Amino acid sequence: MSGFKKFLFRGNLVELAVAVVIGAAFSSLVTAFVNSFIGPLIALVGGEPDFSRLAFVVNGTRFPYGVFLTALISFVIVAAVVYFLVVLPMTKLLERLVKVEEATERPCPHCLTEIPIKASRCRSCTMEVTAPSTPTAAL
Known part of the structure; x- marks a missing residue:
């Protein structure tokens, strides 16, 4: 039982759990941003903010490629937001903090x-x- 407690309270495991929870919250925030602002902008340009209804049929089997397109656009936007709002500022901050030897x-x-x-x-x-x-x- 003490080994299990040590495993649970190790620093890396706790940090990972916090990262997963924060990541899920951040993902829902970005998804809401995409649905509220980016989707309507795509609708202004392309006519539809949600491509999930797009599909083609082969021998009676429906292939909903629009679901993939919607997920792909959402992924690219989430990746861009994470890069420009998290990765890039942290990289610049770390560069400033590291002393040039x-x-x-x-x-x-x-x-x-x-x-x-x-x-x-x-x-x-x-x-x-x-x-x-x-x-x-x-x-």
Whole structure:
């Protein structure tokens, strides 16, 4: 029983459960947005916001391809909203938070082995290399 408790209260499992609940709530929010705003906009352009009635029949069997079209449009819109409202801002925020570490090595121009920045000779190919010039401060 204690192993089951440890499994349930591990950090990753709790975080995953929270992510699933938030994801479901976010999905319903985006679906409502699509149904309330995007669907009517599609209806203005294409005449129908819901393509679920579109189908073709082969030998008496009905293939409702419109259901797939409606789901595809909804998926593309949800993916775009998630990307532009969640992924892109988080990526930019993380880029700002990560400190740019000063490089301590550079590639040898002859053999492309990593060598210290101030090295005058490559330790692998023993070729002489020039030290990179340091930028001077503008006055």
